[in-house]
Amino acid sequence: MSLNIKDDDLKHGATLEMVEDRGHPRISAWDSAKANPKIILYSTCACMSSMLWGFDIGVSSISTALPGFKLVFGYEYNGELLISANWNALWTAMSSLGMLLGSVVCGWLADFWGRRAGFIVGSALSVVGVGIEYAAANAGTLLAGKIINGLALGFFLTLAPLYASEIAPMPLRPTLTAAVNFFINAGQMVAIGIGNTRFANLSPSSYKVLFAAQWAFPCFVLIFSLVMPESPWYLCRNGHEEAAERSLQRLYSKTENSDPAASALEEIKTAITQERVLNHLHGSSTYADCFKGTNFRRTRISCGMFVVQQSTGIALYAQALYFLGIIGLPNSLTFKLALAGFGVAMVGNMLSWGIMSYVGRRKLILIGIVLNCLVLMSTGIAGCFSATAALYYIGYTMNFAQVVYAPTIGAASWVICAEVSSLELRSRTQGLATITNALTSWILNFITPYLINTDEANLGAKAAFVWVGLSLLSLVWAWFEISLRNFETRIDEVTEQLCAAAENVGFFAIVDHGIPQTKVDAMFSTSEAFFSLPETAKRTVPWNPRNVGYECRSQIRPSTGAPDQKESYQLQFGENMKDMWISDQYVSGFETKALDFMHILQTVSEKLMICFARGLGFQDDFFVKAHDISKPNCQSVLRLLHYFETPKSNDGKTYHRAGAHADWDLLTLLFQRGDQCGLEICPGREVVTDWASGEAWTKVIFEPGSIICNIGDLLMSWSDDRFKSTFHRVKAPEEDGDYYGERYSIAFFNQPCKDALIQGPKKKYPLVTGEQFTANAMELQYKKLKQTLAEQSTDEAVGQPETPEMSEVLEV
Ligand SMILES: O=C(O)CCC(=O)C(=O)O
């Protein structure tokens, strides 16, 4: 499995974005789209249910502008037909209230009876609600219809992103989730398109046609719900694994070489098991948990996204038609503008699918807020003038604000909301976000008519200043709250993947970790410069039992009894390095270069440590504190390795490069140069003290740019043997396909500070300090070595250890 860790250059400092790819080879969204047409079809259909919301907003806004509607529901004021601000506010607001209730009910219902049942109930509610709206002859009945249809909207807006994110493979997830916003715009556009043709008609049929057209959506969703595959996540969570498998088979196409449905099922099962372990460790996963610790931050971000949506003008834009009519623009123009505006918005949405791969979500949101704020400000300023040019300007900005809104805030906020929630609390966080969406749109939609109506505050376009203020507040909030370090926001998802890898294999690769390849290459060059020095120079910093310094062909592994065919130079951060840095006269700037690289590796390690701490139920900074490199007694090690070329001649001897061993640190980060392969692993270890006996070695395929990571004995014991410290070796080249040439590698061993206290949550092993753990590990190696040497009375080692005392304790 591999994890992507991306650098998301933020003002907050170096941050990491981790995106798990669920063990698949990393494929682009486009390749994934080509391979999964059925998933695209089903999730598009699900997202189309959100069109009803856009259509509803459009219809509400148009109908209030239609003369036919005003004749039935309006009253006369200063010789003009107006809709009372009270009713206007009630209709829009109560529809939002319905939506709020709908999303709460839907959350429970979809978890009990499934996503399909949710869609069916939502459609049924919508059919009834729309029917009442259609038949309504007075404002009160219309209100009832809008509330019931609002309930359905709550269902659809919760289910569409949930279902899309549950069936979409990772590369497609952002695009398919962002599609919700695309269809909301599409709904508005269709409503305006139909409404545009209804102006000349003064009879009730002018607006009734619009209401009736809404039936198309629940009918479509109803048909869709009958044919859609149920969410495999829902099925698995409820113990219906066979049904989940059938569902996945309908979503994925089997090929000759692969069965993506079967692997998807395995991944879902693993994730659910992990989720349960996490739930078990963290106690529970209730609504209350959404307001605790880091989850509270996730909840704030998810919900805040919708407050930002509303605060940056959506409520004002939604009233554009009615509002522009009030300030005196001809209806024919406002409709055309609205249509064009939504067309542009949809293109903007599509653009966002591409933009999101290049621009971080946080940047997109911040840019969106600033641009929107400028548009709103200019609209407000134009509202201070009565010239026709100002009127037209307002007309254009109100509609074309979508150009900046749609590809930024519009699209990114849905994706953030889906991504930010932790796996264990996903449906609850999503539910809370939909509730906030409904609540904010309810409040703002309630207020807006009062601000703009001529019989109320009569602010006209100056009302935009209210949103300028709200946008500025949003900007401050987003700046500080949403640091879209995906590492931060998706840490549980990453934790889940890391823990699965740690439990099963003990080895995993991380990619897109933010370390530039040039830095890695430079460190390899520095290492090569060191190893090219004459032996006398290298011997100026000889290895010592504090686990620092240079050694050559002296490390005898207990598993082989023979010294590794390599030389290595071990470096630390703290007091142990006194007089152990190779002098500048031999390799210029060695110490600075090495320390710079070590600090970078420490940063990456700390991110992984946070995940492991969380996975084990410790405080986030538990391991970070225990491996504090600013302490003089820290013991973490950077090891530069150089394996000698192996002769191809078959002289009957085995030239071990690095004999089978397990690392005894917390976590190792390993770099390999180019295609200098040879690393192999032997998973399957049950307890800390067992030694490898398995013969099945698996080659580790190195992906350029990645870092191979492995769990060491320290983390295995700290996790009460839950995480596996796997045996590995650098194979003795002996058959075709093996790499015989000289080989360079770099390993970073995260070792505990001497005073760190080490004990797992279940206290399986006695409490020891970092110093004792190190000493024990060395002692263990020493005993094994002595046994091995006693058994092998004759010296079978290839080459003589140059300093035997040293090799006896040199272990890592
Ligand atoms: O060089 C390698 O690829 C592995 C090195 C290693 O496992 C070690 O030094 O502990």
Ligand SMILES: [Fe+2]
């Ligand atoms: Fe190792």
